[in-house]
Amino acid sequence: MTxxxxxxxxxxxxxxxxxxxxxxxxxxxxxxxxxxxxFEDFTKLIFSDKYVRIYRxxxxxxxxxxxxxxxxxxxxxxxxxxxxxxxxxxxxKTDWILFIQIFTFIIYFILSKFLIEKIIATTFKIEExxxxxxxxxxxxxxxxGLLLLPIDIILFYYESILKNIPLLVLYSILVLNVLLYAYxxxxxxxxxxxxxxxxxxxxxxxxxxxxxxxxxxxxxxSV
Numbered sequence: 001m002t003x004x005x006x007x008x009x010x011x012x013x014x015x016x017x018x019x020x021x022x023x024x025x026x027x028x029x030x031x032x033x034x035x036x037x038x039f040e041d042f043t044k045l046i047f048s049d050k051y052v053r054i055y056r057x058x059x060x061x062x063x064x065x066x067x068x069x070x071x072x073x074x075x076x077x078x079x080x081x082x083x084x085x086x087x088x089x090x091x092x093k094t095d096w097i098l099f100i101q102i103f104t105f106i107i108y109f110i111l112s113k114f115l116i117e118k119i120i121a122t123t124f125k126i127e128e129x130x131x132x133x134x135x136x137x138x139x140x141x142x143x144x145g146l147l148l149l150p151i152d153i154i155l156f157y158y159e160s161i162l163k164n165i166p167l168l169v170l171y172s173i174l175v176l177n178v179l180l181y182a183y184x185x186x187x188x189x190x191x192x193x194x195x196x197x198x199x200x201x202x203x204x205x206x207x208x209x210x211x212x213x214x215x216x217x218x219x220x221x222s223v
């Protein structure tokens with residue numbers, strides 16, 4: 001009689017992460033080759049606001065350039081979140097199923113937030129203000145996502161050497177996002193102050209509450 005031995009399904013492997021990194025840099029290279037001048041302006045975003053001034057029309061948000069780099073941004077942030085979860089002992093950085101779950105969650109979160117923003121903007125009659133404000137905000141966050149990608153590679157393959165770096169990167173991203181948010185508000189301060197009450201409602205509803213609840217859920221679940 002043959003004895004059958006059941007083996008657990010192995011999901012921890014490094015092969016998928018290599019494919020994801022190659023795919024990400026492939027998308028970046030393809031985008032650069034198709035939109036060479038625009039990509040060059042985009043890479044200088046940290047030194048100049050030329051890109052923001054040229055591509056300030058909201059229609060650019062749905063162009064292939066923005067969508068391609070948006071995908072890379074989501075991949076970059078998904079990998080970093082997975083590295084953080086691994087750092088805190090809530091998951092494995094080599095679990096491709098966990099990556100898909102994080103990637104899917106971020107996509108749904110952003111799309112849901114985008115649709116709610118549209119509804120609120122229409123209700124408060126601040127569509128133009130929020131479109132311009134969000135376009136600049138998305139542009140800078142995409143830029144941060146691209147800068148984060150090579151850091152993801154280092155953290156993934158050399159985490160044992162750089163044990164405290166993930167937290168340092170996390171704090172740096174949070175500070176940078178606050179500064180970029182303040183910069184965006186500064187650029188549109190006249191429009192914002194003219195509709196200050198509605199803008200405050202927007203901030204509380206979509207820019208503070210979702211992240212607060214996620215933080216509360218995460219910290220409560222870790223107790």
